[in-house]
Amino acid sequence: MASPAAGGVVIVGSGLIGRSWAMLFASGGFKVKLYDIEQQQITNALENIRKEMKLLGQSGSLKGSLSVEQQLSLISGCGNLAEAVEGAMHIQECVPEDLELKKKIFAQLDRIVDDRVVLSSSSSCLLPSKLFTGLAHVKQCVVAHPVNPPYYVPLVELVPHPETAPATMDRTYALMRRIGQSPVRLLKEIDGFVLNRLQYAIISEAWRLVEEGIVSPNDLDLVMSDGLGMRYAFIGPLETMHLNAEGMVSYCGRYSDGMKRVLKTFGPVPEFSGATVEKVNQDMCMKVPDDPEHLAARRQWRDDCLMKLAKLKHQVQPQ
Numbered sequence: 001m002a003s004p005a006a007g008g009v010v011i012v013g014s015g016l017i018g019r020s021w022a023m024l025f026a027s028g029g030f031k032v033k034l035y036d037i038e039q040q041q042i043t044n045a046l047e048n049i050r051k052e053m054k055l056l057g058q059s060g061s062l063k064g065s066l067s068v069e070q071q072l073s074l075i076s077g078c079g080n081l082a083e084a085v086e087g088a089m090h091i092q093e094c095v096p097e098d099l100e101l102k103k104k105i106f107a108q109l110d111r112i113v114d115d116r117v118v119l120s121s122s123s124s125c126l127l128p129s130k131l132f133t134g135l136a137h138v139k140q141c142v143v144a145h146p147v148n149p150p151y152y153v154p155l156v157e158l159v160p161h162p163e164t165a166p167a168t169m170d171r172t173y174a175l176m177r178r179i180g181q182s183p184v185r186l187l188k189e190i191d192g193f194v195l196n197r198l199q200y201a202i203i204s205e206a207w208r209l210v211e212e213g214i215v216s217p218n219d220l221d222l223v224m225s226d227g228l229g230m231r232y233a234f235i236g237p238l239e240t241m242h243l244n245a246e247g248m249v250s251y252c253g254r255y256s257d258g259m260k261r262v263l264k265t266f267g268p269v270p271e272f273s274g275a276t277v278e279k280v281n282q283d284m285c286m287k288v289p290d291d292p293e294h295l296a297a298r299r300q301w302r303d304d305c306l307m308k309l310a311k312l313k314h315q316v317q318p319q
């Protein structure tokens with residue numbers, strides 16, 4: 001892969017995730033071009049980003065060292081894909097999670113880019129081998145999967161195609177760090193990547209515990225939000241086990257016996273009944289009535305909490 005172009009970043013698909021990426025790249029000082037097949041989406045995205053950045057500036061939560069206006073001046077819209085990608089060093093695809101659509105987008109990009117740009121997909125779980133196989137620039141391709149809401153949750157999963165060049169992974173890793181994100185490298189692709197496989201393992205056990213009448217939906221969520229989730233905001237499950245077992249090596253007898261017992265307990269997950277879905281639905285709608293106003297207020301509350309937790313984590317983590 002040739003050395004990176006000096007250019008900026010192009011966002012293909014200016015919806016929820018594309019807007020977040022645009023704000024993140026601008027916070028790192030990069031010029032950003034927002035492209036979308038719907039011109040109105042570009043207009044809406046620019047308006048939404050301006051509004052959100054002003055609020056972040058007022059609350060002291062804006063990322064990066066540039067001012068709101070300096071960051072906003074880096075972001076522009078472009079209705080022509082070829083024009084948008086001219087000289088770009090990184091292209092972040094953010095169209096809907098549809099394999100055929102994404103393949104079409106990457107085939108389009110493959111025909112018009114050079115050897116210096118990284119072609120990156122925001123896909124939540126589509127395999128790179130399905131997205132990028134057959135492209136001339138496959139070595140420049142990678143999945144960089146963010147977590148919603150990306151501006152507040154820094155994790156990005158970097159998932160390589162079998163032919164992705166190591167330089168592509170390294171460049172993307174460095175770029176993510178530069179914009180304040182927390183990238184992880186998957187060593188090889190797997191359905192659902194890591195975050196969603198973990199997320200779905202928890203979700204599956206959560207539904208089983210509710211299905212079997214062990215705990216209410218609200219208390220189940222509290223176990224994560226006021227229990228494991230707080231701890232996992234600072235140390236992951238493996239470090240937690242290691243600390244609990246005072247180090248794996250010296251206690252492998254106690255440690256492996258304990259782990260075997262725990263893992264044996266979690267048997268296959270039964271089918272979920274309609275009653276369980278109804279029960280979860282009732283509980284959630286009591287907590288947050290299912291209308292745009294309440295949902296927006298709840299999301300804002302969520303983002304404020306995540307930002308506070310992220311700042312707290314920054315203060316307590318060794319630099």
Ligand SMILES: NC(=O)C1=CN([C@@H]2O[C@H](COP(=O)(O)OP(=O)(O)OC[C@H]3O[C@@H](n4cnc5c(N)ncnc54)[C@H](O)[C@@H]3O)[C@@H](O)[C@H]2O)C=CC1
Nearest residue numbers: 013014015016017036037041094095096097122123124148
């Ligand atoms: N929403 C979420 O929580 C997360 C989503 N993702 C992934 O990010 C990607 C985008 O998701 P969202 O932003 O939520 O979708 P979205 O529906 O909010 O935005 C998609 C945008 O793509 C545009 N678009 C559709 N076809 C296009 C084309 N041919 N060329 C250019 N633009 C086109 C649409 O007009 C729209 O503005 C998906 O792959 C999704 O799985 C990743 C992490 C979390």
Ligand SMILES: O=C(O)[C@@H](O)C(=O)[C@H](O)[C@@H](O)CO
Nearest residue numbers: 123124146147148195196199
């Ligand atoms: O939760 C997230 O942000 C990620 O797991 C995702 O990528 C998915 O879109 C998720 O929201 C639904 O599976």
